[in-house]
Amino acid sequence: xxxxxxxxxxxxxxxxxxxxxxxxxxxxxxxxxxxxxxxxxxxxxxxxxxxxxxxxxxxxxxxxxxxxxxxxxxxxxxxxxxxxxxxxxxxxxxxxxxxxxxxxxxxxxxxxxxxxxxxxxxxxxxxxxxxxxxxxxxxxxxxxxxxxxxxxxxxxxxxxxxxxxxxxxxxxxxxxxxxxxxxxxxxxxxxxxxxxxxxxxxxxxxxxxxxxxxxxxxxxxxxxxxxxxxxxxxxxxxxxxxxxxxxxxxxxxxxxxxxxxxxxxxxxxxxxxxxxxxxxxxxxxxxxxxxxxxxxxxxxxxxxxxxxxxxxxxxxxxxxxxxxxxxxxxxxxxxxxxxxxxxxxxxxxxxxxxxxxxxxxxxxxxxxxxxxxxxxxxxxxxxxxxxxxxxxxxxxxxxxxxxxxxxxxxxxxxxxxxxxxxxxxxxxxxxxxxxxxxxxxxxxxxxxxxxxxxxxxxxxxxxxxxxxxxxxxxxxxxxxxxxxxxxxxxxxxxxxxxxxxxxxxxxxxxxxxxxxxxxxxxxxxxx
Numbered sequence: 314x315x316x317x318x319x320x321x322x323x324x325x326x327x328x329x330x331x332x333x334x335x336x337x338x339x340x341x342x343x344x345x346x347x348x349x350x351x352x353x354x355x356x357x358x359x360x361x362x363x364x365x366x367x368x369x370x371x372x373x374x375x376x377x378x379x380x381x382x383x384x385x386x387x388x389x390x391x392x393x394x395x396x397x398x399x400x401x402x403x404x405x406x407x408x409x410x411x412x413x414x415x416x417x418x419x420x421x422x423x424x425x426x427x428x429x430x431x432x433x434x435x436x437x438x439x440x441x442x443x444x445x446x447x448x449x450x451x452x453x454x455x456x457x458x459x460x461x462x463x464x465x466x467x468x469x470x471x472x473x474x475x476x477x478x479x480x481x482x483x484x485x486x487x488x489x490x491x492x493x494x495x496x497x498x499x500x501x502x503x504x505x506x507x508x509x510x511x512x513x514x515x516x517x518x519x520x521x522x523x524x525x526x527x528x529x530x531x532x533x534x535x536x537x538x539x540x541x542x543x544x545x546x547x548x549x550x551x552x553x554x555x556x557x558x559x560x561x562x563x564x565x566x567x568x569x570x571x572x573x574x575x576x577x578x579x580x581x582x583x584x585x586x587x588x589x590x591x592x593x594x595x596x597x598x599x600x601x602x603x604x605x606x607x608x609x610x611x612x613x614x615x616x617x618x619x620x621x622x623x624x625x626x627x628x629x630x631x632x633x634x635x636x637x638x639x640x641x642x643x644x645x646x647x648x649x650x651x652x653x654x655x656x657x658x659x660x661x662x663x664x665x666x667x668x669x670x671x672x673x674x675x676x677x678x679x680x681x682x683x684x685x686x687x688x689x690x691x692x693x694x695x696x697x698x699x700x701x702x703x704x705x706x707x708x709x710x711x712x713x714x715x716x717x718x719x720x721x722x723x724x725x726x727x728x729x730x731x732x733x734x735x736x737x738x739x740x741x742x743x744x745x746x747x748x749x750x751x752x753x754x755x756x757x758x759x760x761x762x763x764x765x766x767x768x769x770x771x772x773x774x775x776x777x778x779x780x781x782x783x784x785x786x787x788x789x790x791x792x793x794x795x796x797x798x799x800x801x802x803x804x805x806x807x808x809x810x811x812x813x814x815x816x817x818x819x820x821x822x823x824x825x826x827x828x829x830x831x832x833x834x835x836x837x838x839x840x
Contacts (some may be wrong), residue, residue, distance in 0.1 A: 343475045438484040439565040441835035447474040450824035460781035464558030465568035466550040468825045471501035490516045513538045526693045529581040540571040543690045555804045556827045560767040561745030567608030575600030592657040598650035602674045630677040633774040648674030667691045679721025688714035706753040715744040741771035758793040784814040801833045
């Protein structure tokens, strides 16, 4: 029986299987084909996802490996730093600290910053040499130019003048002090002789000893240095924007500026306006009163080198009164400085520095002679935030000064010229100002103008208007500057002078072309 069933089933399969196959193939174009296409698309999507997942896994592994390398490198650096700190001497640590914290000022007074020492290139000694070479002419003769251009490093000869070659030295002495020195050499305009003078040599504290904290930034300076009065006097000539020294500075501080051995201390003042963008600092100084660079005190020279005698100007005291030698016996025989300066940063590239200064000391007219000098100064500077290496910029700088020179009574003795008469005591007043505006209009180029005035009251011997260092004077000076690189500067300046001490024409016209350049690493200047 079961054999009959098997035969029937086989017959059924043999008959109906081909028919089923035909039905399937007949349905393939409509549904199965579409289904297969969807399956293939799913397979491609799966393959893409697999490749993406593989890429993510590989990137994650690479980042983990990179992070691991950074961690290992940081650990090595930390280990090396610990080892290095154990091997460093105090001098090595001072070199590193001084280079990273000190503010530096351009060697020339315009941006960009010239080559200076920093954390990456600090040396035990930075050495530089900056010559100042002038060419030009004037309607006045060379002898008259010695007083018309009274600054020691001014151009004061028709033709060519090597006004100065400054050798600068600076570096860290130890963890507590940094030292700077400047030696100036020049060729006398009339005699042609070479002169050498020590402009400055001083120490400045970097930190307090014994681990003392210094919340107010106390700093001490000792040695031979420029008196910190106003803005021009503490600066070296190559820092000036204009070629020559302002008239009032020459009149009050002499040809070479006011400087002498002594000390200066400065400390931050906790004024109400002090903030992250504002500061206030007080300076106090004490220096010797004697020497040719202390003109308004116990010194006597007002011109540079030997040109004074050849121009008919001797080394008498102010007002052409006889000069009396005075010994240093007490604290009143020194010169004292007080200065208060304040700085504000207003944002948007605008900042200002405003200061007031005063000095007091004895003068050379006698035991009762004394001198007071006081002044106000300010500097506004604008430079946009998107500047290119310091350009464009706009600066406005002004100083006002006055000197009260109390001359002692003079009674001639057998040591003096018999032609000199008894002179009563009196106070001679001298005052003046300068104001200068400089605009950097294009990269490497700037133009500006400066106005100056100097006058006074109280007669000099022979008349104040015949005294070249007390007569009324006006000067107007347009200026054009080209700074082709960070190490050179070319300036063209015209001076119109109206000076009452000139005997023929009261007006004088001068044109000067100045070249300055830098060798080496120049010690940094303050703002």
